[in-house]
Amino acid sequence: MEEKFRRSLYPELDDIDYGIVRALQENARLPFTTIAKELGVTEKTIRMRVQQMQDDGVLSLVGIVNPVKAGLNVESFIQIAVEADKLDDVVEVLNGIVEVRLIVLTTGDYQLFIQILVRNYEELAQFLMKKLNKVPGVTRVNVINELKILKSKFKFVR
Amino acid sequence: MEEKFRRSLYPELDDIDYGIVRALQENARLPFTTIAKELGVTEKTIRMRVQQMQDDGVLSLVGIVNPVKAGLNVESFIQIAVEADKLDDVVEVLNGIVEVRLIVLTTGDYQLFIQILVRNYEELAQFLMKKLNKVPGVTRVNVINELKILKSKFKFVR
DNA sequence: TGATAATTGTCGATATTCGTATTATAGTTA
DNA sequence: TAACTATAATACGAATATCGACAATTATCA
Numbered sequence: 001m002e003e004k005f006r007r008s009l010y011p012e013l014d015d016i017d018y019g020i021v022r023a024l025q026e027n028a029r030l031p032f033t034t035i036a037k038e039l040g041v042t043e044k045t046i047r048m049r050v051q052q053m054q055d056d057g058v059l060s061l062v063g064i065v066n067p068v069k070a071g072l073n074v075e076s077f078i079q080i081a082v083e084a085d086k087l088d089d090v091v092e093v094l095n096g097i098v099e100v101r102l103i104v105l106t107t108g109d110y111q112l113f114i115q116i117l118v119r120n121y122e123e124l125a126q127f128l129m130k131k132l133n134k135v136p137g138v139t140r141v142n143v144i145n146e147l148k149i150l151k152s153k154f155k156f157v158r
Numbered sequence: 159m160e161e162k163f164r165r166s167l168y169p170e171l172d173d174i175d176y177g178i179v180r181a182l183q184e185n186a187r188l189p190f191t192t193i194a195k196e197l198g199v200t201e202k203t204i205r206m207r208v209q210q211m212q213d214d215g216v217l218s219l220v221g222i223v224n225p226v227k228a229g230l231n232v233e234s235f236i237q238i239a240v241e242a243d244k245l246d247d248v249v250e251v252l253n254g255i256v257e258v259r260l261i262v263l264t265t266g267d268y269q270l271f272i273q274i275l276v277r278n279y280e281e282l283a284q285f286l287m288k289k290l291n292k293v294p295g296v297t298r299v300n301v302i303n304e305l306k307i308l309k310s311k312f313k314f315v316r
Numbered sequence: 317t318g319a320t321a322a323t324t325g326t327c328g329a330t331a332t333t334c335g336t337a338t339t340a341t342a343g344t345t346a
Numbered sequence: 347t348a349a350c351t352a353t354a355a356t357a358c359g360a361a362t363a364t365c366g367a368c369a370a371t372t373a374t375c376a
Contacts, residue, residue, distance in 0.1 A: 024221030025223075026220070029186060029187055029219055031333090031362075033363055042325050043363080045323080048324080058224055059221055059223055059224070060222045061185065062183060062312070063186050064312060064314075065179055065315060066217070067314060070314050100311075101310070102310050103309040105307075106235070106303060108303075110302075113235060142266075145265040147263040148262070148263040149261070149263075150263055152260050152261075153260070156223040157223065189333085190333075191331075200357080201332080201334095202355070202357090205333075205334080206354075
C-alpha cells in the first residue's frame with residue numbers, strides 16, 4: 001500500500017484532467033465550482049483530481065514573478081566545461097549561488113548548462129569574475145547573453 | 159490618464175507585496191484571508207494588491223504541468239545560426255512549431271537559442287530532420303541535449 | 317461474477333470572496 | 347499650514363466557494 005495509482009499510470013490524463021489543467025493554466029485561482037460546471041462534474045471531483053495531480057507532481061499551482069519587473073534585467077545562459085572528477089563539487093557550489101536559476105547536465109562539449117538572472121551587466125561581470133571563475137574544476141565557460149525573448153510558452157495543454 | 163502607477167514605479171514592491179508574493183509563490187490558491195491575517199491587513203487589501211500586480215504584469219498565478227509527467231521526456235536546447243536577412247522569417251516559422259517552447263535572440267556565434275520539448279528521441283529526430291532543417295535561412299544548428307535537471311528554481315522572492 | 321477498492325456525488329457547516337460605502341493616508345497646492 | 351485630491355485601506359453584509367462525512371456508483375481483478 002505504498003504507492004497508489006489512479007485509473008492508469010501517467011501520462012494518461014483523461015478528459016477531465018485536461019479540462020482542469022486547461023482551466024488552471026490560465027488562472028490558478030479559478031473556483032473549482034466554475035470548472036466543475038464547465039466539465040459537467042461535481043466540485044468534489046475537481047477538488048480530488050487537482051489534489052491528486054498535485055500529489056503526483058503532475059500539476060503545480062504557483063505564483064510567478066516576472067523577473068524583469070522584479071529588477072532582474074539580465075538573463076544569461078552559460079555553458080560550463082568541468083573536470084570529470086569535479087562535476088559533483090561544481091554542481092554543489094553552483095547550487096548555492098542565488099543567481100543560478102537552472103542547472104542542467106547536458107551532452108556536448110560542455111557538461112553543464114546553467115541559466116542565471118541578475119540585475120544588470122555589472123552584476124553579471126561580478127558573477128563571472130568573483131563567483132563562477134573561482135569554482136575549482138571549471139575549465140571553460142561559454143556565456144550566451146539573452147538579448148530578447150521572442151517566444152515563451154509554458155502552457156502544455158491546448 | 160493612459161498609464162496608472164502605484165506608490166512608485168516597479169520594481170519597488172513594498173513589504174506587503176513581497177509578503178503576498180512569498181505566500182503565493184508556494185501556493186497560488188492560498189486564501190487571501192490567510193495572507194491578510196499573516197500580514198496584518200484586510201483581505202480586500204490583499205485582493206487589490208494581487209489584482210494590481212497581475213494587471214501590471216508583475217505576478218502571474220498559473221497552473222504548470224510537469225512536462226515529464228505529461229509524456230514529454232526529451233528536452234533539448236538548440237543554438238541556431240541564421241542568415242542575417244532571414245532572421246524574422248526563421249523566428250516566424252519557429253513560432254508556429256508546437257515543440258518549440260522558448261525562442262531567444264542571443265549574442266554569440268548563433269543568433270537564436272531555442273528550447274524544445276518532445277516525447278522521445280524519435281520525435282527529436284523528426285523535429286530536426288523534418289522541421290528545423292527545412293526552415294529556409296538556417297545555416298547551422300548546435301543541439302544540446304538535456305540529460306538531467308540538477309536544479310530548477312522559479313522562486314524570485316525569498 | 318462477486319468482492320474490494322477507488323472515484324464520484326450529495327449536502328450542510330464553515331470559510332472565503334466580492335462589492336459598496338466609508339475612513340485613512342500621502343501628496344499637492346494655495 | 348490648511349484645504350484639496352487621489353489613492354489605498356478598512357468595515358461589513360451578501361453571495362459563493364470550500365470542506366468533510368457519508369452514501370452511491372463505478373472500476374478492478376481474482
